[in-house]
Amino acid sequence: MSVEIGQPVADFSAPATGDTTVTLSDLRGQQVVVYFYPKASTPGCTTEGGDFRDRKPAFDAANTVILGVSRDGLRAQENFKAKQAFNFELISDKDETVCSLFDVIKTKQMYGKEHQGIERSTFLIDKNGKLAKEWRGVKVPGHVDEVLAAAEQLNAAS
Template sequence: MSVKLNQSVPDFSAPATGDTTVTLSELRGQQVVIYFYPKASTPGCTTEGGDFRDRKPRFDAANTVIIGVSRDGIRAQENFKAKQDFSFELISDKDETVCQIFDVIKLKKMYGKEHIGIERSTFLIDSEGKLAQEWRGVKVPGHADEVLTAAEALHAN
């Protein structure tokens, strides 16, 4: 089952950095950006996370929480967060529970070989827990700006 636009996103709880658990329902009243990335500490994922980090004050002003998700273990996520000075939590989704809710596990090709992995994707959830916008098959350059613009517009309504 995958989320659909303008429908409530199923609640989930998942282990995250900072010795926390992210529970979606506890974020009601705020907008939430959940971005999925293939692997911590790789170049594209580092750039994407940095782009979100650098825009966090504007996301905060738009009442929007940022959460990153990958299948990396919690230690890899902690190291990635610390090294890049990310000012938001990263979920360790080793069992793919959150990935499956958002249907981001895809067959991918790298260097001519097929493997299963996370398709870089971002979701904007409104303050009532409904999926407001989605971006799938994301290209990193300019993406955080596009998401920020959408979050600010949604907050203004």
């Protein structure tokens, strides 16, 4: 079962950087961007995270929290966050609970072999906890600006 536009997103709690646990229901009243990336410290994921980092003041102004999610362990996430000076938390989803909720684990090809991995995806949740917009199979260039525009539009409408 996957999340659907206009429907409430099931609550979840997951371990995150900064020795925190992120619980979706605790963020009610704010919009939430949940972006999934395949692996910490890889080129595309570093670029995407950097774009979110650089636009964070604009997301803050649009009442929007940013959360990055991958299957990396907490130590890898902490290192990635520190090295890239990310100003938002990264969720460690080793057991794929959050990935499953958003249905982002897909069969991918690498070097001619199939494996299960995270499809780069982003979800915008409104301040009432409902899914407002989703982007799947994301290409990094220009993506964060598109998400920011949607967050600003949603915030202005609420």
